[in-house]
Structure formats: structure tokens, C-alpha cells
Amino acid sequence: MNTRNPEQHAPRGASLVYLLLCALTLFTWGVAVTGQSGLWASLLVLGVALLKGQLIGDWFMGLRGVSGLWRWVVLLWLLLIGSLVSAAFVMASGG
């Protein structure tokens, strides 16, 4: 019988997510320092930010282990922010 606590696997998963978050952050910084600008570059960076947020919600805040509406609170917040900010940037670009 497997008596290992599934949460013992948590450090390895969290470590991988941590490395991924760092990599995505470096990507975002790279976009900035290479002077990428414009609507699509901004939306890409925003998308990466939302992905990072969801990783934090799922793996750091522990929401992936939750059932029901609480499972989705961070995702809903991210989608709300994503929608509003995207709309504002599209508006600003004249689109």
C-alpha cells in the first residue's frame, strides 16, 4: 500500500514552478530592455503576467487542491485584470 503523503511531492512541483516563474520574469525584463513596444508586445507581456499569476495561485497559494468556487478566485481576478488592461491598451493604440 502506498502510504506516501502526496504533499511530499509538493516541494519538487513548487521548485519547478519557482524556476518557471523566474524564467518568465527574465523574459518580461528582456522584452523591456530590448525596447520591444507596441500593442502586441504589451499584450504578450500581460499574458505572461497572467500566466505567472495563475501559477502562483495554483502552486503557491494551494488553490489547485481546492474544489468549488474558491478554486477559481485567482483566475477570475486575473481574467478581470487582463480584460480591463487589455481594453485600455487597445483603446490607447487607437484600435
Added chain:
Amino acid sequence: MEASSVRTSQRRYPPGDLALWIFILAELSVFAVFFAAYAFTRANHVELFNTYQLTLDRNSALANTLVLITASYFVVRAVGAIRLNNHRRASQWLWAAVGMAMLFLLIKGHEYAHHLSEGINLSTNTFYMFYLSLTFFHFMHVILGMIVLIILGVRTGKGHYDAHNHTDIESGASYWHMVDLVWMILFPLVYVMQ
């Protein structure tokens, strides 16, 4: 092997105190309004925002983002350790997170000192008004989060918590991750998106 034994157990509520999660949602709502206000105000002052955004120190912002992510990782490890009843290891991870929080405050403080030395304040222009108020509002949350982690570090080190009783740690961790989560949006929005 039973498949269910390796599946993460589902819980009805998020880790920590539910009342704190209500508070977290309230804080996230406030930041959401702040972010939207920034983005829509920018839409009417694109040149101004683009110009003064370039005066910000993106390297410091990168460092601070990595610092906050690292602090969050340390907090995750602390929660993992206490769930395995290792309060000493949990305390060590919490103190490591406190160190990261202090580093964030130092780096951000240095940025603010630089702005002050150049005469930049809330009245300088609309961009700086948003930048300073948004980041300072977040800065205050980092201070509170650090205080929470310090208290938890002390209590955990003294053995107040164990595998069956650590709701306080989970609550503090949730609050800290909220602070990190907000910065994940703030950093690209204010420092990068042009």
C-alpha cells in the same frame, strides 16, 4: 497501486483562515481598481506615460520581482515543512523569506531615494502620481507581510505549530502570496508595457 493515493487531496476551502481569504479578496479588488485606473488613465496620456516609464529602473524592478518570487517559494517550503511536522525547518524557511522581504524593501527604498533626490513626487505628473502611489501601496503590504512572517518565524521556532495545527502559517503564507501576486501584474504594467 491505488491511483487516488497520489492524487492531491481536494479541500473545500483554501489553505488558512477563511476570514483572511475574504480580506485577501478585498485587497485584490482594490489593486484591480488601481490597475484599471492606471491603464485607462494611460490611454489618455500615452506619450506622457511612455516617456516617463523609461525613466524607471527596470533592473531594480527585475531584482525585486525575483526577490518576491523567491520569498514566496521559501514560504511554500515553510508550509511544506510544517505539514511534515518539522517546525525547525519551517522556521528556517520563514526567516529566509523575511530576508527576501527585507531585500525587497531595501531595493525599493533605494529607488524611492533616487526619485526623491531628483525632485520627483506625487505632484510631478500623472504617471509619477500613479507609479509612486501604486508602488508605495504595495510597499506597505510588503511591510505588513514581512511583519507577519517574522511573527510566524518566531512562533514556529518556539514550536507553537505542528502538522495538525498550523492554520496561522497557512494564513500568513496566503497573505504573502497575495503580495507577490499583485507585483506580478504591477511590474509589467508599470515598468514594461509600452
